[in-house]
Amino acid sequence: MGRRNDRASRSRETSKVLCRDRQFHVADRNSTRRRRISRVPTTTEVGEHSTENTMSTTTPKRGHTFSGILAFAILSAPALASAESLSSSFKEAARNVAPSVVHIMATGRADVAGLAGDRGPGVPFGNDLFKRFFDQLQPRREVWPPRPSASNGPRQSGQGTGFVVRADGYIVTNNHVVARAEQLTVRFNDGREYEASIVGTDPDTDLAVIKVDVTGLDPVEFGKSRELEVGEWVIAVGSPFGLEQTVTAGIVSATGRSGMGLATFENFIQTDAAINPGNSGGPLVNLRGEVVGVNTAITTRSGGSMGIGFAIPSRMVRAVMDGIITNGRVSRGWLGVQIQTLTAKLARSFGAPATVGVLIADVIADGPSHQAGIEAGDIVTVADGRPIEKPGDLLNAIAESAPGSTIEIEVFRDGTRRSFEVTLGTRPAPGDAIAAATPAADLGLTVERLTPGIAGELGVEPGRGVVVSTVQRGGIADASGVRRGDVVIKVGPTEVFDPDAFRATLAREDVTAGVRLLLQRGTAKHFVVLKKPE
Incomplete structure (x- = not known):
């Protein structure tokens, strides 16, 4: 019984000590908080405080806590400086290119839309995986006569982006932005607006050069797209959904992308910088403020950015641009x-x-x-x-x-x-988009190049024949059973490999006597005869 009382007495004494210790530590933490709220102690103060309280059980805790904070601050300083430096690079690159980027407004008749208009620019026959992003505000799904005249035809408007490449008014954009436009207006970042004219287009790369009658502009500087590396920072500048001078950032996801059926010559830069309808024709810029590409297409199932965009590399852009400005066309x-x-x-x-x-x-x-x-x-x-x-x-x-x-x-x-x-x-000239969409010999059909992407969609062999892009309802081709998406392999006895060869061969035939076409639809081939009424 006496031992039990002794143990109880010792336990009470221990509890009092523990309570005092806990009270002391709590008070010490509160005291520390009050000091930190009023003022962060300097290194000297911490050192002095530690010296005065060397016997205190709480001093090492305060010293260790502050040392940890100080170490974290020291280690974070380089990271913060690096982040601020990166932010400054983004800001400087955006400032450098902004005066050169223009918003393009295009107006034309809806009836001039050809294959690209039917399927959405760059989308092979309704497949929405690849979509160029010229913002068609009134898209047409079919092109059927009677075709309205220029004076009373329905109008459609679109918008895109471009950038100045020469001080005397030359601007680069995408071909699909301007190819079917009857009127072009460009607006600079300071609000100035000018009417523009088309200097030349290159459907094989989907590039175009337009011009405004003004001098003293700020041209962009081109970077070396061949030196781009995967993981490198880039920014995209343009007018997504009409929001002019929008800047988004991302990295180079891949280089040398091809075989997608978007153009004859493909060597795309892939990026995850957000690009959307209206960005088409705008610059892809490195952190030095140099243009390394022209934003052209996106992969989308929603109509907007999904983090997969494609840009034409600046090396290709410069070659096409120089050819158009100097010679009016590109020689390859x-x-x-x-x-x-x-x-x-x-x-x-x-x-x-x-x-x-x-x-x-x-x-x-x-x-x-x-x-x-x-x-x-x-x-x-x-x-x-x-x-x-x-x-x-x-x-x-x-x-x-x-x-x-x-x-x-x-x-x-x-x-x-x-x-x-x-x-x-x-290389034989492919003919521009408007010429390629002209009905062949009034037979009521138009043809376009059979790209690998379209060939894959149709299930036919690429590189052989041309694809029927539109069929005039009630026309000769329609009456003969020709359908949009048919591949013309032969005109008479002659194989055709591109729209120019098709038109040249057809011009040698007597269409009033009847011209025979060998068509392929899926895996089946069949002949039709197109005969123009006498």
């Missing part, structure tokens, strides 16, 4: 072949060790490749010193070479590698 090298993707089955059938390369499907008689000795069935692996892995690589390599220049082509043939010196010809 021409190899004189038809090419296709090298699949695993085809590679095995040709004895190729891998699917890297491009298969020559046909060689045009007396063309540059034919004269150099290249044959159908050859697999191109290198062109002008550049590795060739897919059709887009070869197309871009040849297009970037000047007509008349001689380049080395390496091919795989019959188990061996061979080299040929090819003197390039001049």
